[in-house]
Amino acid sequence: MTLAILMFACRIRSLRELDRISDDAQFLDNWCAFSKDDTDTVICSRQMTNVLARTDWQELNALQVHAVRDLIRSKQLPHAYLLGHVMMVSDGTGIFSSSRFHCNQCLTQTHKDGSITYMHNLVELKLVDWNGWAFSVLSEFQLNPEDGQYEKQDCEQKAFKRLLLNFNKTLPRLPVVHLLDSLYCNGPCMRAITAARHKFICNFKPGAIPTLYEEACSLIDYTPNTTLTQTLKGPSNQTITRVYHWVNELEYEGLTLSFARCQETVADKTTTFAFLTTFQVNRDCVISICAGGRHRWTIENQGFNEQKNGYELEHFCDCNDLNTMLCLYVLLQFAHMIMQMLALSNLIEPKPVLRFLAARLLEDLRNTALPETLFAPNPPRTQIRYANPPP
Numbered sequence: 001m002t003l004a005i006l007m008f009a010c011r012i013r014s015l016r017e018l019d020r021i022s023d024d025a026q027f028l029d030n031w032c033a034f035s036k037d038d039t040d041t042v043i044c045s046r047q048m049t050n051v052l053a054r055t056d057w058q059e060l061n062a063l064q065v066h067a068v069r070d071l072i073r074s075k076q077l078p079h080a081y082l083l084g085h086v087m088m089v090s091d092g093t094g095i096f097s098s099s100r101f102h103c104n105q106c107l108t109q110t111h112k113d114g115s116i117t118y119m120h121n122l123v124e125l126k127l128v129d130w131n132g133w134a135f136s137v138l139s140e141f142q143l144n145p146e147d148g149q150y151e152k153q154d155c156e157q158k159a160f161k162r163l164l165l166n167f168n169k170t171l172p173r174l175p176v177v178h179l180l181d182s183l184y185c186n187g188p189c190m191r192a193i194t195a196a197r198h199k200f201i202c203n204f205k206p207g208a209i210p211t212l213y214e215e216a217c218s219l220i221d222y223t224p225n226t227t228l229t230q231t232l233k234g235p236s237n238q239t240i241t242r243v244y245h246w247v248n249e250l251e252y253e254g255l256t257l258s259f260a261r262c263q264e265t266v267a268d269k270t271t272t273f274a275f276l277t278t279f280q281v282n283r284d285c286v287i288s289i290c291a292g293g294r295h296r297w298t299i300e301n302q303g304f305n306e307q308k309n310g311y312e313l314e315h316f317c318d319c320n321d322l323n324t325m326l327c328l329y330v331l332l333q334f335a336h337m338i339m340q341m342l343a344l345s346n347l348i349e350p351k352p353v354l355r356f357l358a359a360r361l362l363e364d365l366r367n368t369a370l371p372e373t374l375f376a377p378n379p380p381r382t383q384i385r386y387a388n389p390p391p
C-alpha cells in the first residue's frame with residue numbers, strides 16, 4: 001500500500017513505469033531502507049496489485065475519515081472553518097468508461113445507435129480550506145447489485161445519502177457545512193443533510209426551484225435594508241464591486257431556508273451568484289456565506305482536475321479487477337493529501353506546484369540515499385508549520 005502511495009505521490013504514470021524505475025539501483029536501495037525489506041524480496045507492481053485484489057477497499061476508505069479526524073483534533077486545519085463549521089464539498093465524477101463489458105456492477109448507458117457504455121462513477125466528499133486544500137474524506141462508489149436484480153441503477157443522489165450515513169458513524173458530532181452544486185438543490189438531498197444535523201450552502205440557479213427563486217427575488221425588492229455593498233481591488237488592480245442581498249425564513253417542503261445573492265461587477269460585466277442555505281443570513285455573515293458557496297469549485301480544480309490530469313486517475317482505474325480499481329483510487333487520495341500538505345509546509349521553500357514537487361521527490365529517490373538518521377530509534381522532534389491562506 002505504501003508503494004502505491006509513493007507511486008502516486010511521484011506521479012509515476014503506469015505500473016510498467018514503476019517497475020522500470022524500481023530497477024534503478026539507488027531507488028531500490030531507498031525503497032528497501034524505507035520498507036525494511038531485502039533487495040531480493042522487495043515487492044513489485046504485480047505483487048502490489050495481487051495484494052490489493054485481496055484487500056477490502058471499504059477498510060481503506062474508512063481510514064480516510066480517521067486521518068482527517070486526527071488532523072482536525074490536532075488543530076492542523078484551522079483554515080477549514082466557515083462560521084464555526086468544517087467546509088465539506090461533495091461532487092460526483094467518473095473514474096472508468098468503456099464500450100466493453102467490465103463487471104456486473106457497472107453502470108450502463110445505452111445510446112441511440114444501440115451501443116452501450118459501461119461506467120464506474122462515485123461521489124466524493126472532500127474537506128476544503130481557504131488555502132485551496134482538498135482532502136478526500138470519504139468516497140461512495142455507485143455500484144449496481146452484483147446479482148443484477150434491480151429496477152433502477154445506482155445514482156449520485158442515492159450514493160450521497162449513503163455517504164452521509166457512513167460519515168456520521170465516524171464523526172457524529174463534527175459541525176459540518178456542505179458546499180453544494182445546484183444538482184443537490186432539491187428537497188430529498190436538503191432534508192438528508194438536515195437530518196444529519198449538518199448545515200449547507202447550495203448553489204441556487206433559477207431553473208432549480210423556479211417558484212422559490214422568484215419568491216426570494218421578489219422579497220428582496222420589498223426589503224431594501226438587506227443590502228450590503230463591497231468594493232475591493234482585483235489581481236490586475238481592477239475594481240471589483242459586489243452587491244449582496246439576502247432573505248430569511250423561506251419555507252420549502254418542511255425546511256426553513258435562507259437566500260443569499262452576490263452580484264459582482266468587474267469591468268462593466270456583472271455576474272450573479274445565488275445560494276440557498278440553512279444559516280441565518282445577516283449583514284455580518286453574508287460575505288462569508290457567499291464566499292463559501294463560491295469556494296465549492298476547489299473540488300473541481302484542486303480535486304478532480306488535478307487527479308485526472310496529473311495523477312493519471314482514469315488510466316490506473318482501467319483494470320480488470322473491480323476491487324483493485326477501488327483500492328488504487330482510495331490510495332491515490334492519500335497520496336494527494338500528503339503532497340498537498342508537503343507543498344504548503346515549511347519543509348519546502350518556496351511553495352512549489354504539485355507537479356514540480358512530485359518530479360523533485362522522484363529524482364531525489366533516484367539519486368540521493370535516505371539518511372540513516374531518518375530511521376534512528378529516537379529521532380529529534382520536529383515542528384511543521386503551514387502557510388496562512390491569502391487574504
